[in-house]
Amino acid sequence: MQGRHAGVIIAVVLFSSGYLFVHLLGEVSRLYNDTSKLERVVAKLQLDNIEIAHRHLSAASYQDNTAQNDDDLILIYNRVPKTGSTSFAGIAYDLCKKNKYNVIHINITKNGHTLSLPDQVRFIANISEWTEKKPALYHGHLAYVEFSRFGLDKNPLYINIIRDPLDRLVSYYYFVRYGDDFRPSVRRRKAGNTETFDDCVAKDGSDCDPENLWLQIPFFCGHSAECWTPGNRWALEQAKFHLVNKYLLVGITEELGDFIAVLEATLPRFFHGAVELYNFGRKSHLRKTSNKVQPKPETLEKIQESQVWKLENEFYEFAVEQFHFIKHQTFDLTNGAYVEKGNRFHYEKIRPR
Numbered sequence: 001m002q003g004r005h006a007g008v009i010i011a012v013v014l015f016s017s018g019y020l021f022v023h024l025l026g027e028v029s030r031l032y033n034d035t036s037k038l039e040r041v042v043a044k045l046q047l048d049n050i051e052i053a054h055r056h057l058s059a060a061s062y063q064d065n066t067a068q069n070d071d072d073l074i075l076i077y078n079r080v081p082k083t084g085s086t087s088f089a090g091i092a093y094d095l096c097k098k099n100k101y102n103v104i105h106i107n108i109t110k111n112g113h114t115l116s117l118p119d120q121v122r123f124i125a126n127i128s129e130w131t132e133k134k135p136a137l138y139h140g141h142l143a144y145v146e147f148s149r150f151g152l153d154k155n156p157l158y159i160n161i162i163r164d165p166l167d168r169l170v171s172y173y174y175f176v177r178y179g180d181d182f183r184p185s186v187r188r189r190k191a192g193n194t195e196t197f198d199d200c201v202a203k204d205g206s207d208c209d210p211e212n213l214w215l216q217i218p219f220f221c222g223h224s225a226e227c228w229t230p231g232n233r234w235a236l237e238q239a240k241f242h243l244v245n246k247y248l249l250v251g252i253t254e255e256l257g258d259f260i261a262v263l264e265a266t267l268p269r270f271f272h273g274a275v276e277l278y279n280f281g282r283k284s285h286l287r288k289t290s291n292k293v294q295p296k297p298e299t300l301e302k303i304q305e306s307q308v309w310k311l312e313n314e315f316y317e318f319a320v321e322q323f324h325f326i327k328h329q330t331f332d333l334t335n336g337a338y339v340e341k342g343n344r345f346h347y348e349k350i351r352p353r
């Protein structure tokens with residue numbers, strides 16, 4: 001009896017677990033089907049969202065396009081070495097995504113500052129025709145290129161920053177020996193040389209030769225032979241002429257924040273948000289050359305006797321005067337804030353009615 005009972009129980013248990021198993025299998029497969037259906041729905045929703053986001057984006061850029069006609073603008077910042085240019089380029093890179101423009105570095109082989117005539121033609125043709133990259137800011141250690149010489153009716157906008165020429169030279173002198181706080185681990189060209197600028201000037205060394213001051217004038221003068229003759233007065237006049245006629249704005253290193261503020265007021269398409277970034281961001285600190293020693297007064301006097309210093313300094317003072325003039329026309333600088341003087345023109349007597 002016992003045996004038969006056990007048999008029946010086993011059969012019942014086997015049967016019901018078999019039934020349960022089949023039933024569970026069915027449930028699992030139904031759930032699985034539901035899940036993949038759900039996944040398809042979620043995926044579809046995501047696609048829809050992306051599409052909506054895209055539509056928003058293109059609507060936004062469409063509005064930008066219609067609001068401003070400067071979407072094919074090209075800015076050229078032909079930066080002079082050791083003028084605080086890395087800090088400013090950093091701001092342009094930080095803003096380019098948000099403000100929707102491109103920033104492109106022009107790397108000139110072997111740190112040359114001029115291009116051959118065919119290279120100038122290639123450069124000009126390339127940046128004028130490269131529509132996918134417009135609007136764009138090109139920057140590099142390149143002397144002024146006169147676009148109108150090449151038969152183009154649309155010139156780019158030039159901007160630049162210059163610095164007290166003697167400060168720039170001293171900064172450069174120590175930079176090639178000790179580097180700076182931007183890339184402290186890079187071994188510089190004259191690493192290991194510990195001669196101070198004073199010692200160098202006292203023994204008429206070549207690294208501190210006043211001819212080395214001849215850089216800001218040729219950068220603004222451009223690609224003519226005499227631009228590169230140290231102490232050439234024609235080059236100075238040409239540089240001044242370009243500064244006022246060919247450059248939208250030239251700032252000075254000593255007032256970099258003010259330069260950025262005038263630029264933001266003038267070209268918000270590129271520089272909206274630049275002042276805030278400069279004042280509160282990490283980019284506000286200039287690269288600081290390490291181990292720089294302030295030269296002695298007799299050292300400065302000796303350099304200031306040279307014709308090259310006199311012309312470079314005249315150019316610098318000309319740039320300072322020009323920048324101050326523009327700055328004070330743009331802003332009321334009372335209590336330290338930039339208050340734009342605003343629209344000082346309006347139209348009237350528009351005829352015929």
Ligand SMILES: *[C@@H]1O[C@H](CO)[C@@H](O)[C@H](O)[C@H]1NC(C)=O
Pocket residue numbers: 107108
């Ligand atoms: C310019 O290009 C050369 C060769 O590719 C490279 O070695 C150099 O680091 C570049 N210069 C800068 C400033 O990036």
Ligand SMILES: *[C@@H]1O[C@H](CO)[C@@H](O)[C@H](O)[C@H]1NC(C)=O
Pocket residue numbers: 125126127129130131
């Ligand atoms: C400009 O030069 C870049 C780099 O060589 C190239 O990729 C681009 O296609 C050029 N654009 C035009 C319009 O020639």
